[in-house]
Amino acid sequence: VELLRVTYRFDVPAAEAEARAEAVAREQTVEVPRAVVDREPYLAEAIVGRVEAVAPGDDGAMRATIAYPAATTAHDPAQLLNVVFGMTSLQPDATCVELEVPAGIRSALGGPRFGLEGLRKATAVADRALTCTAVKPMGRSPEALAELMGCFARAGIDVVKDDQGLADHAFCPFEARVRACLRAVRRAAEETGRASVYAPNLIGAPSIVFEQLRVAEDLGAAAVMASPMLIGLPVFWELSRRSSVPVLAHPSFAGAQRFATDLLFGGILRLYGADAVIFVGTGGRYGTPRETCLALADRLRRPWGDLLPSLPVPGGGIQLEEVSGLVSLYGRDVMLLVGGSLQVEAGAVEARSRAFVAAVREASAG
Amino acid sequence: VELLRVTYRFDVPAAEAEARAEAVAREQTVEVPRAVVDREPYLAEAIVGRVEAVAPGDDGAMRATIAYPAATTAHDPAQLLNVVFGMTSLQPDATCVELEVPAGIRSALGGPRFGLEGLRKATAVADRALTCTAVKPMGRSPEALAELMGCFARAGIDVVKDDQGLADHAFCPFEARVRACLRAVRRAAEETGRASVYAPNLIGAPSIVFEQLRVAEDLGAAAVMASPMLIGLPVFWELSRRSSVPVLAHPSFAGAQRFATDLLFGGILRLYGADAVIFVGTGGRYGTPRETCLALADRLRRPWGDLLPSLPVPGGGIQLEEVSGLVSLYGRDVMLLVGGSLQVEAGAVEARSRAFVAAVREASAG
Numbered sequence: 061v062e063l064l065r066v067t068y069r070f071d072v073p074a075a076e077a078e079a080r081a082e083a084v085a086r087e088q089t090v091e092v093p094r095a096v097v098d099r100e101p102y103l104a105e106a107i108v109g110r111v112e113a114v115a116p117g118d119d120g121a122m123r124a125t126i127a128y129p130a131a132t133t134a135h136d137p138a139q140l141l142n143v144v145f146g147m148t149s150l151q152p153d154a155t156c157v158e159l160e161v162p163a164g165i166r167s168a169l170g171g172p173r174f175g176l177e178g179l180r181k182a183t184a185v186a187d188r189a190l191t192c193t194a195v196k197p198m199g200r201s202p203e204a205l206a207e208l209m210g211c212f213a214r215a216g217i218d219v220v221k222d223d224q225g226l227a228d229h230a231f232c233p234f235e236a237r238v239r240a241c242l243r244a245v246r247r248a249a250e251e252t253g254r255a256s257v258y259a260p261n262l263i264g265a266p267s268i269v270f271e272q273l274r275v276a277e278d279l280g281a282a283a284v285m286a287s288p289m290l291i292g293l294p295v296f297w298e299l300s301r302r303s304s305v306p307v308l309a310h311p312s313f314a315g316a317q318r319f320a321t322d323l324l325f326g327g328i329l330r331l332y333g334a335d336a337v338i339f340v341g342t343g344g345r346y347g348t349p350r351e352t353c354l355a356l357a358d359r360l361r362r363p364w365g366d367l368l369p370s371l372p373v374p375g376g377g378i379q380l381e382e383v384s385g386l387v388s389l390y391g392r393d394v395m396l397l398v399g400g401s402l403q404v405e406a407g408a409v410e411a412r413s414r415a416f417v418a419a420v421r422e423a424s425a426g
Numbered sequence: 427v428e429l430l431r432v433t434y435r436f437d438v439p440a441a442e443a444e445a446r447a448e449a450v451a452r453e454q455t456v457e458v459p460r461a462v463v464d465r466e467p468y469l470a471e472a473i474v475g476r477v478e479a480v481a482p483g484d485d486g487a488m489r490a491t492i493a494y495p496a497a498t499t500a501h502d503p504a505q506l507l508n509v510v511f512g513m514t515s516l517q518p519d520a521t522c523v524e525l526e527v528p529a530g531i532r533s534a535l536g537g538p539r540f541g542l543e544g545l546r547k548a549t550a551v552a553d554r555a556l557t558c559t560a561v562k563p564m565g566r567s568p569e570a571l572a573e574l575m576g577c578f579a580r581a582g583i584d585v586v587k588d589d590q591g592l593a594d595h596a597f598c599p600f601e602a603r604v605r606a607c608l609r610a611v612r613r614a615a616e617e618t619g620r621a622s623v624y625a626p627n628l629i630g631a632p633s634i635v636f637e638q639l640r641v642a643e644d645l646g647a648a649a650v651m652a653s654p655m656l657i658g659l660p661v662f663w664e665l666s667r668r669s670s671v672p673v674l675a676h677p678s679f680a681g682a683q684r685f686a687t688d689l690l691f692g693g694i695l696r697l698y699g700a701d702a703v704i705f706v707g708t709g710g711r712y713g714t715p716r717e718t719c720l721a722l723a724d725r726l727r728r729p730w731g732d733l734l735p736s737l738p739v740p741g742g743g744i745q746l747e748e749v750s751g752l753v754s755l756y757g758r759d760v761m762l763l764v765g766g767s768l769q770v771e772a773g774a775v776e777a778r779s780r781a782f783v784a785a786v787r788e789a790s791a792g
Contacts, residue, residue, distance in 0.1 A: 069686075090563030091589060100565075106597075107565035131596065132564060137698065138629045138657055139593035146590065146656065146678035157686040159693055166697065166731045174701040175734030176727065176759055188790030189753045190761035191783050192739060193768055197456030198498060199466075199473035208775060212768075215779030219761060221704075223457060224512065227505035230497065231472075263504045265664035266632035283701075290512065291504055292658015293698055298631035300699025308739065309700035312512035314690065320435075320523040324680065327525055331532065332503065332659055333666025334675035335540040335649075338587075361542065365532045368541030373558060373674065387555045393542055395556035395585060402559055402578075409574060413581030417557050424554030 062130035064165060065112070066144050067158035070122045078114050081124035084148050085109030089132055091147065092400040099406055107132060123157070135168035138294040150340055152347075169297065174306040182257050182282050182306060183218040191216075195241060196223035202232055206240035213248030213256040220245075221285045222261035224310045234260070234272055238279050259283040259308050266295050270302065277304055287312040321352050326359030330370045338397060341374030341386070348376075350389075357390050373397050380415055387423035396420060428496035430531060431478070432510050433524035436488045443480050447490035450514050451475030455498055457513065458766040465772055473498060489523070501534035504660040516706055518713075535663065540672040548623050548648050548672060549584040557582075561607060562589035568598055572606035579614030579622040586611075587651045588627035590676045600626070600638055604645050625649035625674050632661050636668065643670055653678040687718050692725030696736045704763060707740030707752070714742075716755075723756050739763050746781055753789035762786060 066088075070080045089108050090097060097103045109126040117123040133140040145156045172178070183190060193212055195205045205226075212220045220241075228234040238260045249255035262272045262284055269291055276284050283306045288296035290313035300307045325339045337360055342350040357372035372390060375397030386396055402412045436446050455474050456463060463469045475492040483489040499506040511522045538544070549556060559578055561571040571592075578586045586607075594600040604626045615621035628638045628650055635657055642650050649672045654662035656679035666673045691705045703726055708716040723738035738756060741763030752762055768778045 089591065090565060091591060092563045096563065103563060103565045107563070132591075134593040134595045136593055136630050136634070138631065138634075138653075139591075141656055141679055142591060142593070142629065142653070146653070149679055150677060155686060156689065158689060161693075161697060163731055166733055169697050170699060171696055171730075171733030172699055172701045172736050173734070176701075176737040177734070178701055179737045179761070187758055189756070189758050189786050190737070191786050192741070192761045192763040193779070193782070194763070194765045196765065196769075197458045197462065197469060197473070199456060199469045208769075211776040212779050215776050216783045217779055219702075221763075223765075225455065225457060225498075225505075225508060227500040227502055227508070229500045263508065264502050265504065265660040266658075267664060268502070269504075285704075287504075287508070287512070288695060288698060288700070290507055290658075290660075292632075292656075292661050293694070294631040294656075295658050295661055296695075296700070297698045298633060300701075306701035307699065308702040308704060309695045310704050311516060311691065311706055313507055313515055320521060323522065323524060325677065327527075328659070329654060329675045330537055331527060331535050332654060332663045333536060333538055333673065334654070334662070335538045335542075335544055335666075335672035336585075336674040338651075338674060338676045340677060364537070365529055367532055367537030368539070368543070370538050371542040371545045371556070375558070390555070392553055392555050395545070395558045397558040397560070397587075399560045399562065399589070403562075403574075410577040410581050413559065413578050413583055416559070417582045420555050420557050 062162045062164050063127040064130050064133060064143065064162055065125055065127050065160035066156060067123055067125045068148065069117065069155040069157050070124060071153045072122060074116065074122055077122035077124060078111070081111045081114055081126060084154070085111055085126045087147050088143055089128065093404045096400065096403050130162050130164055133165060135165055137169055137297040140165065141293060170301070173300060173303070178306045179219070179283070184254065185218055190218045192219040192221065193217050194221050194223045196226070198223060198225040198229070200232065202237040202240040205232070205237060206244040209241040209244040209258065210248055213245050214252060216252065216254065217256055219257045219259060219283065221259040221308060224261055224285070224287055224312045226261050227263050235275055238276055238281060242279055242281060257282040259285045262286045262299070263291065266291070269295060269299060273299065273303060281305060283308060285310055289314040321348065322355040322359055326356040330360055330364070330367060334370050336371035336373050336395060338373040338375050340376030341378065354389070357394065361393055371395050375399060380412065380419065383416065383419040384423040387420060392424050428528045428530050429493040430496050430499060430509065430528055431491055431493050431526035432522060433489055433491045434514065435483065435521040435523050436490060437519045438488060440482065440488055443488035443490060444477070447477045447480055447492060450520070451477055451492045453513050454509055455494065459770045462766065462769050496528050496530055499531060501531055503535055503663040506531065507659060536667070539666060539669070544672045545585070545649070550620065551584055556584045558585040558587065559583050560587050560589045562592070564589060564591040564595070566598065568603040568606040571598070571603060572610040575607040575610040575624065576614055579611050580618060582618065582620065583622055585623045585625060585649065587625040587674060590627055590651070590653055590678045592627050593629045601641055604642055604647060608645055608647060623648040625651045628652045628665065629657065635661060635665060639665060639669055647671060649674060651676055655680040687714065688721040688725055692722040696726055696730070696733060700736050702737035702739050702761060704739040704741050706742030707744065720755070723760065727759055737761055741765060746778065746785065749782060749785040750789040753786060758790050
């Protein structure tokens with residue numbers, strides 16, 4: 061069986077690290093109580109991660125390596141992230157520090173299609189370090205940026221990228237900018253005999269990004285750039301597969317975990333169109349503070365201009381006994397998500413589900 | 427002028443907060459030295475953020491509210507994130523805690539298309555709290571999950587979503603699963619007279635996600651689910667615009683900032699196809715430790731199965747005087763990104779660019 065090995069750092073006492081690792085090995089795969097896994101041996105064999113090593117790292121914090129069957133990733137770029145760090149990324153004591161990617165997943169994703177040598181070829185620089193700068197700032201016209209591009213190109217800078225803040229602005233539209241900058245590159249090349257590589261910034265929802273790629277290729281751009289953590293890693297991956305020129309990755313938004321919880325789940329997800337927002341609620345395995353949960357639920361439902369309210373969906377380890385208290389806490393405009401706990405007792409899924417339904421009806425009537 | 431207000435928490439001494447906020451107001455927009463902004467007054471007027479308030483918050487940490495001209499976001503779902511928290515998310519002392527979104531951006535994004543009331547309508551639940559659970563675990567066949575779906579549906583659970591770990595696995599393909607679960611919903615409804623809403627999990631690169639949406643709609647799913655931080659927030663937004671049924675947001679991968687820096691930039695971005703990876707290097711405005719930078723650059727270039735090497739591109743505030751030292755540090759297989767510092771001196775862009783090019787050539791020859 062092909063294995064994907066992931067190493068996590070757990071900021072927990074050494075004595076708890078083994079149990080923490082076992083919990084993560086289940087959380088990242090089956091996400092059901094251990095009782096369910098124990099009843100179905102093929103889950104333990106073919107799906108659940110296996111804890112291979114637990115030991116302190118150089119910094120004294122505990123490290124655990126978990127081997128997941130590669131098949132759990134479906135060899136898909138999004139599901140891979142899900143298995144590696146999906147739910148565990150929400151637990152504040154865990155950091156993902158290392159990956160050992162088996163050959164099957166490496167070849168399914170494929171990595172760089174041009175890579176280091178592709179950029180050397182595009183820039184015609186055989187063996188020295190390369191130079192790069194950016195046309196900027198946001199706010200200048202395509203003509204002003206093209207003038208800057210001309211300076212850089214005549215000076216012989218190898219790669220000139222757009223600033224990551226250049227989008228399809230009314231004051232500097234994407235196509236006009238790319239056209240003007242490429243014209244400046246060609247003019248400079250007529251003078252110097254050597255062409256800089258200009259890499260336009262692709263940014264937007266995926267249909268926009270792929271359309272911008274087509275425009276950039278048609279106009280003759282020799283490279284493109286995008287911010288993977290901003291447009292989405294799986295989008296970046298698809299972009300790298302579609303592009304006929306090298307793709308530069310920009311770090312923008314890579315630290316996005318540092319949004320306040322209520323802003324991300326209560327504000328941003330509503331703005332981005334979520335009709336219902338699942339979050340890891342108070343209690344359970346994630347320990348989101350009660351006030352944060354209430355603030356988040358309130359933001360999803362309260363008036364916000366013309367935006368429709370969204371339905372808050374607390375989850376993340378709710379037990380049947382907690383249902384009534386949670387309806388009191390959130391009120392009626394809520395959907396309670398109870399997962400693995402409905403399956404904990406063999407042969408009793410339907411009965412436990414009925415108890416869940418009855419508890420919510422009763423609490424809502426009260 | 428329409429304004430987008432963003433509030434950040436800065437974990438800095440009170441006396442430094444004002445300067446920190448001023449720096450962020452530039453960083454998130456023009457990202458050039460103040461001298462450039464001072465020479466071009468329209469930048470300060472129409473593009474750069476304005477610091478409106480700096481004061482300690484309830485927790486004692488400093489808060490600053492910055493008003494950005496809405497036009498900087500291009501009213502685009504990806505560029506909005508870029509302006510709100512793109513580069514600043516990479517600075518460990520900053521957290522984005524609040525947003526005040528003007529009407530123009532709200533209506534450009536649009537928010538939920540069905541929302542809370544749409545889910546009440548889909549489930550035919552007028553005024554009580556709703557119930558939700560998940561078909562799981564990963565590893566079961568479509569038939570086994572459909573049997574579980576039948577239990578939940580007969581018990582009267584309102585919404586049954588896929589576990590977020592259910593992808594298009596060989597052992598449980600997407601279409602077969604959705605078909606089997608919807609059949610179970612219909613059978614239960616014949617018994618009980620009331621249909622549960624089943625929400626399949628959409629996951630993959632964008633072309634896969636949109637194809638899965640089409641399949642789910644064609645088969646008659648009354649809702650769908652996706653993980654916005656995993657597939658990308660702009661992808662989620664486009665999904666919410668395309669979907670004819672309510673869209674549930676799942677929190678998976680929302681804490682992804684807690685990847686080790688060298689793993690994310692050195693390993694994951696290479697695996698996902700980046701030909702060159704821009705990162706915020708040692709020195710400059712981000713303070714990435716030197717060893718992290720070297721580890722990252724090494725990972726991008728060293729042998730890794732059949733994957734091509736990627737080109738490391740350190741940036742984030744490199745000064746001309748530092749160029750030679752950085753080439754010594756990283757070696758020749760590197761591209762140095764020098765941005766705003768080429769524009770700091772009026773009328774000297776081409777001369778400073780030539781100095782940059784010469785410094786890299788000289789250091790590479792040494």
